[in-house]
Amino acid sequence: MTRLFTAMVATETHTFSPLPAGFKLYEECYMVRSGKHAEPPSVFAVPLVIFRERAKARGWEVVESLACFAQPANRTLKHVYEAFRDEVLADLKKAMPVDVVILNLHGAMVAEGYDDCEGDLLMNIRKIVGPKVPIGAELDLHCHLTQEMIEAATALVIYKEYPHTDIADRAEEVFKIIADTVDSKVKPRMSLFDCRTIGLYPTTVEPMATFVKKMTALEGRNGVLSVSLGHGFPWADVREVGTKVLIVTDDRKAEGDKLAEELGREVYAMRKEIEPPWLDLEPAIDRSLNISAGKEKDSSLGIAGGNGPVVIADIGDNAGGGAPSDSTFILRSLLRRGIKSAAVGCFWDPGAVALAEDVGIGGKLDLRIGGKIGLVSGDPLDLKVTVTALVEELTDSLGTGLTSLGRAAAFRIDGTEIDVVANTGRSQTLSPDSFRQMGIDVMAKQLVVVKSMNHFRAGFAPVARGIVYAASPGAVDFNYKRLPYTKVRRPIWPLDENPWA
């Protein structure tokens, strides 16, 4: 009987973040052993559940090892990463002989002493299983692709969509390629092309939306099994940061190399157009108010836009990028401008939630909120508020799989119609559902501020009058030239004006 081994050790590491990544960060976000995933599965477990179900349908035996994920923060502590890795390797040794390995990884995990955790994990797995066993992995689109990962794995498949709405589809894809390899139907070979570019590219707007369609259309013919674009995760001081094209062919390495270069050069050529059109904080609020008043239009929404609020993405304080999610810059500006109708969330502020729980719904508080973690959080705000809602567990979703935002409280700022949500589980706001569960109707608000970079777009674009990316001061700084990189390979754009010279 064919025996499949699966595991997940994953996070996205922001090496300039003020937040540490120890054992607790994983335990609080996601940690499961022996395949004991909840039903419906967490967003982090969706691929693992798919691997298990598809394998069982083929009559395979499945051995499930550690599955853990942490909300993005700084480098994982050395002993924590080594403990996770060694647990997976020990489980694998115990399960030997295995015929197939499929992992759910991120691709941008950095630990103290390990700039490429995925490469290290895959290399160690390869040593145990030997050269013949197919090893597949699904990666997040914000991954750093390294030579070690390519060498150790048989096939890697990366999400194509940002917001990540295709996690389940890509899991099916990597499973199929690996299963076909087991059946000797295909012989995967990987081709990698370095675009020499650092950036972040939403895929539901043009020209990336068309590029994603093009990648998909190339698959399944001329021996091309899979086409991926690893966007990279800019906030990481590692050598291999940046955007790369990855092609998996059925034993056609030369053609794969050529196609990877062709697509990679295309991405480089449109690098400026595909960055989100972010504005500095105050101009972003000006634009939001203009859209709200009908003086400007957000053409990026196309026909998808609704007549609800203007959504401001607090991109500098995105928990999903390793930020504290407690900065006060935008809320402070809204109050200074006398804006009366808004919803703002979520502030990661367990202390504020505890006070709200103590006074209860309807209770009044002199609340000090946000500004706790460091300079990137700004100063705390002192507000007079009324508690309007409390929930035991706030959850949100990108369509497949749930994320927990922990316990949550909603506050109405006295004398306004501004509602603020605070939570105990640092995580970004993914959809209007986060507000709905707190009794807040986003459709009735002039402005909605979400502490998210782009994932919110899937849920908000259909209802929003406009979406504005505000580069608030914060941990996730979009001026890449300002980031204190020391290890990044050069030349690379935009650190170097012409990396191809």
Ligand SMILES: [Zn+2]
């Ligand atoms: Zn991502």
